Amino acid sequence: xxxxxxxxxxxxxxxxxxxxxxxxxxxxxxxxxxxxxxxxxxxxxxxxxxxxxxxxxxxxxxxxxxxxxxxxxxxxxxxxxxxxxxxxxxxxxxxxxxxxxxxxxxxxxxxxxxxxxxxxxxxxxxxxxxxxxxxxxxxxxxxxxxxxxxxxxxxxxxxxxxxxxxxxxxxxxxxxxxxxxxxxxxxxxxxxxxxxxxxxxxxxxxxxxxxxxxxxxxxxxxxxxxxxxxxxxxxxxxxxxxxxxxxxxxxxxxxxxxxxxxxxxxxxxxxxxxxxxxxxxxxxxxxxxxxxxxxxxxxxxxxxxxxxxxxxxxxxxxxxxxxxxxxxxxxxxxxxxxxxxxxxxxxxxxxxx
Numbered sequence: 001x002x003x004x005x006x007x008x009x010x011x012x013x014x015x016x017x018x019x020x021x022x023x024x025x026x027x028x029x030x031x032x033x034x035x036x037x038x039x040x041x042x043x044x045x046x047x048x049x050x051x052x053x054x055x056x057x058x059x060x061x062x063x064x065x066x067x068x069x070x071x072x073x074x075x076x077x078x079x080x081x082x083x084x085x086x087x088x089x090x091x092x093x094x095x096x097x098x099x100x101x102x103x104x105x106x107x108x109x110x111x112x113x114x115x116x117x118x119x120x121x122x123x124x125x126x127x128x129x130x131x132x133x134x135x136x137x138x139x140x141x142x143x144x145x146x147x148x149x150x151x152x153x154x155x156x157x158x159x160x161x162x163x164x165x166x167x168x169x170x171x172x173x174x175x176x177x178x179x180x181x182x183x184x185x186x187x188x189x190x191x192x193x194x195x196x197x198x199x200x201x202x203x204x205x206x207x208x209x210x211x212x213x214x215x216x217x218x219x220x221x222x223x224x225x226x227x228x229x230x231x232x233x234x235x236x237x238x239x240x241x242x243x244x245x246x247x248x249x250x251x252x253x254x255x256x257x258x259x260x261x262x263x264x265x266x267x268x269x270x271x272x273x274x275x276x277x278x279x280x281x282x283x284x285x286x287x288x289x290x291x292x293x294x295x296x297x298x299x300x301x302x303x304x305x306x307x308x309x310x311x312x313x314x315x316x317x318x319x320x321x322x323x324x325x326x327x328x329x330x331x332x333x334x335x336x337x338x339x340x341x342x343x344x345x346x347x348x349x350x351x352x353x
Contacts, residue, residue: 016049016242017240017242017243018074031352039344041085041090047238048092050075051094060098060102092115093147097124103140117144120140134171138171145174146176147175147238148177152182153183166193174203182212192223200230210239210240211282213274218260218274245301252277286324293324301332
């Protein structure tokens with residue numbers, strides 16, 4: 001990874017998990033896919049994560065055949081848009097999934113397309129030993145720098161204990177970790193392993209806990225290691241929730257950064273904002289139905305804004321749960337300050353051009 005890119009990653013930024021825009025017959029909708037990329041960059045996102053859960057894991061299936069086209073389109077669109085608008089190149093994160101052979105192939109493709117780092121999903125190796133998981137990541141790390149990934153247990157059906165994270169941190173190519181277990185105890189397993197590794201200054205920590213975004217970004221975590229205090233914090237976020245209302249996400253990250261640097265006070269309004277955002281995420285991610293409608297929930301918000309045309313997913317089982325759309329609409333009605341509808345409305349025509 002280029003040293004400037006890593007410095008940007010380490011300093012922290014907003015990285016939306018890029019959704020997949022589809023036509024009514026489940027083909028890639030290139031016009032709206034490009035519009036989404038342009039939206040995120042215009043909103044101030046410092047990176048893009050493509051081929052991750054929000055992009056739909058189904059694109060990794062060879063019979064679907066969308067992994068390469070989707071990664072290519074995002075990289076090309078981002079490059080052209082940044083050049084045309086004098087913007088810094090975003091950190092490009094490629095979702096890496098599947099068996100070790102498939103993961104190595106995907107990592108190779110991502111490198112060829114100019115991606116900077118691979119976010120490695122381990123769900124295909126469910127049931128494997130810790131050492132087998134570590135070997136898998138090592139093989140990917142031979143091709144591309146790695147972002148470790150703790151995906152919530154409800155989706156992954158996996159718990160990754162402290163031992164896994166301690167061993168993972170021994171891999172030199174591990175440059176970042178996205179902690180997204182939606183669980184305080186499991187999040188602390190990750191952070192404690194980083195503190196004990198001695199690599200606290202060289203691992204970029206990103207929250208993926210969509211249920212706890214603001215508080216994750218506000219908190220300074222302190223650990224005692226060999227009699228010394230080690231302080232860690234999440235520098236940024238790589239989040240499905242940040243796939244919508246992204247310009248607001250940029251504001252939130254800057255606010256939390258100022259608070260941690262004692263440049264602005266922590267107020268009750270900020271803590272209330274944290275709860276409101278979690279309430280919105282509860283509806284969008286369909287927490288009441290074990291996250292079944294997570295991806296279409298994000299798509300529903302983006303469709304309301306005109307950034308997507310359709311809500312359906314490649315996997316027909318991923319659909320809005322009963323009353324989920326109404327619940328999301330009510331959240332938007334009650335908490336309009338969470339949205340960036342005005343920003344989108346003012347720029348949508350240009351993004352769709």
